[in-house]
Amino acid sequence: MSARVVMKLTVVEAVATTPEVLRLTLVHPQRPELPAWEPGAHVDLRLPDGRTRQYSLCGDPADRGRYVLAIKREAAGRGGSLWTHDNLGPGAVAHVSHPRNNFGLAAGARRHVLIGGGIGVTPLAAMARHLTAGGADFILHLCARSAEHAPLLPELRALCGDRLRCWLSAEGARFDPTALGAPEDGVHVYACGPQRLTDAVQTTLERAGWPAEQVHVEHFAPIADENYKPEPFDALIASTGAVIHVPADVSLLDVLRRHGFAMPSSCEIGVCGSCECGYRDGTVIHRDVVLPVAKRQDRMMPCVSRARVSVTLEL
Amino acid sequence: MSATSAPRHVEAFAHAAGSVAAGVPGGATGWQGTLLDIHIAPAASYEMEALAEARCVAGRGIEGDRYFLGTGTYSPKPDTREVTLIEQEALDALARNDPPLQGGPIHLAPVDHRRNLTVRGVPLNHLVGRRFRVGEVILRGGRLNFPCKYLEELLGLPVYLPLYNRSGLNCGIERGGIIRPGDPIALLD
Numbered sequence: 001m002s003a004r005v006v007m008k009l010t011v012v013e014a015v016a017t018t019p020e021v022l023r024l025t026l027v028h029p030q031r032p033e034l035p036a037w038e039p040g041a042h043v044d045l046r047l048p049d050g051r052t053r054q055y056s057l058c059g060d061p062a063d064r065g066r067y068v069l070a071i072k073r074e075a076a077g078r079g080g081s082l083w084t085h086d087n088l089g090p091g092a093v094a095h096v097s098h099p100r101n102n103f104g105l106a107a108g109a110r111r112h113v114l115i116g117g118g119i120g121v122t123p124l125a126a127m128a129r130h131l132t133a134g135g136a137d138f139i140l141h142l143c144a145r146s147a148e149h150a151p152l153l154p155e156l157r158a159l160c161g162d163r164l165r166c167w168l169s170a171e172g173a174r175f176d177p178t179a180l181g182a183p184e185d186g187v188h189v190y191a192c193g194p195q196r197l198t199d200a201v202q203t204t205l206e207r208a209g210w211p212a213e214q215v216h217v218e219h220f221a222p223i224a225d226e227n228y229k230p231e232p233f234d235a236l237i238a239s240t241g242a243v244i245h246v247p248a249d250v251s252l253l254d255v256l257r258r259h260g261f262a263m264p265s266s267c268e269i270g271v272c273g274s275c276e277c278g279y280r281d282g283t284v285i286h287r288d289v290v291l292p293v294a295k296r297q298d299r300m301m302p303c304v305s306r307a308r309v310s311v312t313l314e315l
Numbered sequence: 316m317s318a319t320s321a322p323r324h325v326e327a328f329a330h331a332a333g334s335v336a337a338g339v340p341g342g343a344t345g346w347q348g349t350l351l352d353i354h355i356a357p358a359a360s361y362e363m364e365a366l367a368e369a370r371c372v373a374g375r376g377i378e379g380d381r382y383f384l385g386t387g388t389y390s391p392k393p394d395t396r397e398v399t400l401i402e403q404e405a406l407d408a409l410a411r412n413d414p415p416l417q418g419g420p421i422h423l424a425p426v427d428h429r430r431n432l433t434v435r436g437v438p439l440n441h442l443v444g445r446r447f448r449v450g451e452v453i454l455r456g457g458r459l460n461f462p463c464k465y466l467e468e469l470l471g472l473p474v475y476l477p478l479y480n481r482s483g484l485n486c487g488i489e490r491g492g493i494i495r496p497g498d499p500i501a502l503l504d
Contacts, residue, residue: 005469006361097360266463271388273464290468 004097006046007034009067011092017070021119021151022085025059026067026094033064039126040103040190040218043067045084046095053080056123056192056218057099058152061130067096070151072119102293103190103218105130110186112138115175115201117193118151123218124192125152128160139163143197146170177204183211192218228287234310238280252302261315263302270304277302282311322385323393324374327457327487328444330395336444336456348437348500350449351403352425355380359388360469363426371398371452373491377431388465394485395457401430401483402439409477417473427470430460430483437500439484446489450498453490460485 013025028034039061044052059068074081088094103123105112112131114124121142131138140160144150146168156164167175177200180189189210191201198217205215235244235252246255253275256263266274270288279300285308288301300311327333354363358381369377376383376397382390389396406428412420425433432449442456462478 004360006358008362095361267389267392267465269389269391271463271465273468276464290464292468 004044004100006044006095006097009034009094009096011088011090011094012066014089017152018149020073020149022071022073022088023058023152024069024071024084024088024094026069026096027065034067035098036064037061037099038101038104039130040105040123041099041101041126042103042123043069043099044097045069045080046097047080047083051080052097053084056103056126058122058125059129060133061126062133067099070119070122070125072151103192103216105190106188106214106216108186109188110137111184111188112136113180113187113189114138114140115143115177115189115191115193115197116141117143117191117197118145118149120191120193120197120218121151121156122192124190125156127190128156128163132159139165141165141167141175143167143175143193144169177201178208180205180210181208183209183214188214188216190216190218195219228285230306231308233307235307236281236310236312237315238312239315246306251304252306256302256313256315265303268303270301273301275301275303278314279307280312280314283308284311321375322382322387322390324376324382324397324487325393325395325457326374327395327397327455327485327489330457332458333395333444333456339444342441342445343438344502346436346438346502349435350432350494350496350498350500351435352433352496353377353494354425354429354431354433355383356429357381357384358386359390363429365426368493368495370493371488371491373488375488380431395487396485397488398432398454398486399430399460399483400432400434400437400439400486401428401460402437402481403433403435405478405481405483406433408481409474416476421472421474421477423470423472423474429466429469432494434500440481442484442502446503447500448503449500450494451490451492452488452494453503454486455489457485457487459483 009026010029011024012027015023017023037057042054042056045055046052055069057067058070071081071084073085105127114127116124128140142150167173191198230248232248233246235246244255244259246252253263264274266272271290273290276299278298284300285306286296287304328337353366353369355377356363371377381387382396406423409421409423445456447454460483462475462482467475
């Protein structure tokens with residue numbers, strides 16, 4: 001999770017694309033153009049209680065006037081999709097962040113293989129629109145229970161023609177990742193959907209010798225902060241070898257200060273970035289909103305972030 | 316997004332910076348400035364919205380703004396944040412990459428910089444510990460604003476260093492009232 005501007009967008013259309021999937025079209029109430037995005041990008045939708053849910057943009061990236069989301073009603077989920085289905089009709093206001101992309105198309109690829117399971121087809125739909133517009137070589141595998149339950153099926157058929165392959169389990173057809181065969185230079189594979197599908201794709205391709213750089217998978221993990229309970233851990237100071245215990249009810253920043261480290265800080269709520277600190281050898285629970293994802297492997301914000309069991313700090 | 320309780324603000328001339336500066340003579344005089352834009356946001360991270368007029372409430376903030384409501388990113392930490400101002404001249408400097416601290420020009424629109432008031436012809440860095448008028452409203456300069464990494468991350472632009480020392484002014488409201496773009500700004504005392 002990192003900081004992004006939130007917009008209050010207007011729902012202009014809400015249509016059921018399957019019995020369980022609602023397709024929402026959103027526009028900005030004041031501006032003709034929304035922030036630009038690239039295929040594969042997602043937005044955060046804010047719920048009234050402040051929690052957020054990630055949804056992929058599934059419309060046309062070239063259309064700057066609107067965002068399209070497809071949201072599956074998850075009766076057994078954590079409540080976000082039910083709220084959305086029940087409350088986001090035409091005229092409603094949706095609180096939506098600027099888009100971010102962790103699942104982009106590989107630059108310079110000569111062929112793209114897109115594999116979507118159920119609602120996981122949403123980012124791939126945006127990719128397919130972009131690739132079609134650019135005349136690129138691609139194929140889209142859509143896995144679903146039946147045609148009735150395949151999200152966005154009519155529009156994907158119209159868009160992709162014979163580049164769309166449907167794998168409908170009710171008809172006995174299942175996508176088999178071994179059919180992707182041996183790795184080929186310039187061919188990139190993208191999978192999004194239930195974990196058993198993405199795991200199968202990753203495992204099969206790894207065994208077949210595909211380089212990891214050519215296999216792209218998207219997961220939407222739950223927000224780490226929900227129901228978060230701080231636990232005690234140990235901080236090892238790299239320069240001295242000292243081990244400092246951090247109790248569950250005290251921040252790492254406070255403990256470091258008590259031990260004589262002059263740590264700069266300002267907000268102490270994980271937003272300003274003043275107390276940034278390097279680390280290694282540990283699993284850090286990042287709870288700030290300021291560190292970019294790319295820096296989280298070796299930097300942390302000790303005012304709010306903690307570690308599982310132990311961490312070594314570059315101090 | 317509704318306020319649970321009135322936010323806690325540090326009165327501008329009680330702030331560690333403002334209280335000292337108020338007793339030190341000096342600063343630019345004889346200038347006359349203009350209010351260019353008014354922006355508020357309902358909560359932390361929310362897009363700023365332009366207003367054609369705004370109500371300033373003494374000791375509290377601009378009606379509808381996150382620091383009026385207590386829903387701002389920094390609301391949990393009491394400080395002087397009733398109204399924040401930035402100079403159009405500082406934004407102009409960023410747009411011409413002056414000084415060349417980053418890759419190139421940065422165009423920071425009034426809707427982007429997340430300060431409430433964009434002003435022209437007002438030497439904000441001289442106004443800590445000073446009283447000044449914006450239309451019918453009287454503001455007190457409490458401390459210099461400083462850029463934060465949060466803004467950089469939010470905007471996806473490297474604005475931290477280029478905004479250093481020209482990030483604007485955090486003020487308290489001594490006398491409330493209505494302000495509008497175009498209002499004159501002048502020093503009192």
